[in-house]
Amino acid sequence: MGRTSPLSSDQLPSPFYHNKDWEKHGLTASVQHQLWETLKHHPKGITVPEITKELGKQSEDSKVSTALEEDAHFFALADEKWCLAIYQPLRWGFAGTSKIAEDFIEALSLVPGAELMTCAARNKDRLPQAQEFAKKHGVRKAVSDYEELAKDADVDIVYVSNLHPAHRDTSILMMEHGKHVLCEKPLAVNASVTREMIAKAQETGLFFSAALWTRFFPATQMVRSLIESGKIGKVHHFHGDFICEMPEETERLYDPKLGGGGLLDIGIYPLSIASWVFGRQTPKVVSAMGMVHPRGVDNLGMVNLK
Helix, strand or coil, X not given: XXXXXXXXXXXXXXXXXXXXXXHHHCCCHHHHHHHHHHHHCCCCCECHHHHHHHHCCCCXXXXXXXXXXXXXXXXEEECCEEEEHHHCCEEEEEECCCHHHHHHHHHHCCCCCEEEEEEECCCHHHHHHHHHHHHHHCCCEEECCHHHHHCCCCCCEEEECCCHHHHHHHHHHHHHCCCEEEECCCCCXXXXXXXXXXXXXXXXXXCEEECCHHHHCHHHHHHHHHHHHCCCCCCCCCCCCCCCCCCCCCHHHHCHHHCCCHHHHHHHHHHHHHHHHCCCCCCCCEEEEEEECCCCXXXXXXXXXX
């Protein structure tokens, strides 16, 4: 499947953007919404005087300018022109060409400004697979190893989806070459390795995150909002299940050396939700029990956090 075209400005949603901090600058919620709509229809950028003219606020250039500067998550400045940050092209590279990478690219094709630049094979022997992946998904080029991807000046951010034990070295390599990283779950095979990756992100100041999509589901966000607002009271107990078939023909799932087993592959989903349900509190007691498959990986597990 080839990549579909990015959404046009007319197809983008029109959220009622409201930043309460802006009200100290005299920009009401209504004006903020007008501002969003104005920038939305100027994808190549617009100057502050042009913005205030369209808003009918010609005398408030400094207020608008200050407000925009304070909210870099949504707005970007280039050559004295402001635009929605969502319109800024983000050039993607792919370290790994697995099925999960294919699913990710399908979703990425709906993101405005996402450019599929480079995919990398694990080594030169696997370059044909990377070339086929690039052809199938509209990625501009394929390279023979991760080092070449890391050095690619046309890539801003790399999606890492190779085997679990390789996440650490691949992610750190990318960050050492100035690339932001979105790494498939689990980030790593143990906590100490994960800390190394986080330390590298802090050292470089680059974006680094686990690609844990369930945290961004609308239903998940609604539950989180209900908890944080206190509308359902204080949460005292959380129970989470994740059950699925683990096909034995999928070699990595049953090989301890490849980071196989249920906990790393799917157990992190309920554990991740538990971590934010309780506000990232450190458990006082951790206990676990489970079953080990004859090939040495866990295929059933139960974890209790208190």
